[in-house]
Amino acid sequence: MTAAIPTPALQDELATVTPATITGRTRKRLTSRWASLVALIIAVLWTLPTFGLLLTSFRPERDIRTSGWWNWFGDPQLTLANYDEVLYGGSSLSTYFINSLVITVPSVIIPVSIACLAAYAFAWMRFPFRDTLFVAVFALQIVPLQVALIPLLRIYVDTGVNGTFWPLWISHTIFALPLAIFLLHNFFKEVPGELMEAARVDGAGHVTIFLRVMLPLVTPAIAAFAIFQFLWVWNDLLVAITMATGAQDVQPLTARLAELVGSRGSTWHLLSAGAFVSIVIPVIVFLLLQRYFVRGLLAGSVKG
């Protein structure tokens, strides 16, 4: 994804982007019949492909190969066989699912922690070249990942960590930092200075202030970024296929699925169930944490 930092004004607007903001206002009907029709058509076009995949994933293998999902309504047969094979079978995708999890968890925890420290320092500590360094970190957001990949892989090969999870963890950490530091800095900066002073007077050092005063106050912002980073890593393909060179041992679900799409033949019926398994996690996150998600996604639509 990509780069534009919402202005404070825009961020305020974005903060109100929750489905419940319009309660209290009078709700009118869609302006006219035509307007409703257009909206309905768009909504159907946006859901039908996903619905088709969902239905396909529950159809028997033979049906998937020989007819479209809409035929299900004439011959309603459902089976869990595809999911069974995807999760437990010989051509199992479960190992890739686990790889995705193993890749994602540290790739969220590590950059978020490092970025918190740096963001705090840029916001509240004094050291030489602080502002210059901060602008530099900010500017790094526009560097496309592609520019870093080949030499980075070279480093991993030279240091012998290639083929393990480390290249993925480290790469995701590095690529997350510019945006994470910038966003969290803005939130740290918003904490009133009097709180800092009060803690100082009480004899607290930076570490105490950081851990006891700051972190609890910016937890919502950290959560928003963590969710965004989680989705970014889980859905990533570029870092996955360039850095996960240990194939089955470390390759995440997205990379495996992308391979399966190319090799049509025997796995065509598994593709639908496999895709759904990979989609389910981010969609659950989306449904449960919609408020955070919207903010995180909008703020981070800049990354890449």
Next chain:
Amino acid sequence: MDTFEKFGQMALAVALFVGVMGAILLLVGRARRRADLWQSLAFVLPALLLLGVGLIYPAVRTIYQSFFDRTSDEFVGVDNFTEIFTNSDMLIVLRNTAIWVILTPLLATFIGLVYAVLVDRSRVEAAAKAVIFMPMAISLVGASIIWRYVYEYRPDQQNIEQVGLLNQVLVWLGMEPRHFLVDTPWNTLFLIVIMVWVQAGFAMTVLSAAIKAIPSDITEAAQLDGLTGVRMFRYITVPSIRPALVVVLTTISIGTLKVFDIVRTLTGGNFDTSVIANEFYTQGFSLGDTGLASALAVMLFVLVIPIVAYNVRQLRKAELR
């Protein structure tokens, strides 16, 4: 590696990280108040080191390598760039990239805007928005697979039914089924549709927030003047949310420029569908031409800069108002 071992590695990595961070914080916490510089260094150095080694050094190295041959052994001047602008396959890549970067933001923004206006303040607003927004949570690989089932082609013969929805619609309408992802040049458009499908939700969300921020006295005055429907949209809504429109357009175009997942997953760049980001992967990782791949990466970098610069200027203007 079995599952247990993988989770073990993960736990180890996290524990190692937490241990190192904890040790740093503990040491810094013990330091006397005077040692301010050391404290600051402990806070920023992990991030700065990672960025230096993992982003700045590689970027400089890539720029350097773009002037060397495929194995980075021999200096070749601007040959790699000359090839990008003269080789007929590369020109198709550039053309496709241009089509992607122009069409995707325009279509996604237009659809997102129209939809945001249509469902604004309707009774089903929340649900209606979630429907369009949902694709943003799905990976581009997942989206590509979803659309693979829409575009699937089966030969037009007796006893063979279409499996792809779009081809079935063509058959119902009495037309011949088509190879949507193979027939050039239209296949690029069908790939772009997927990106539009994903990005419209982003456009809709930002623009919807902007629309709600339009002061109600403006809309009410316009209504008193008899402005309704399309004219209201054209003369009041669109001009009022111009800054948000610019942000959405530029954000989507930068994202589109760098995205390669859809092309990679569905055509692998075959059938004249490749774009710069995909060609970078093909050249650098499938064909092992480090020089050309580096040059393509540098191209991406160079193309992003003007869009970002424009975006920043617009944001400044918006802030000054």
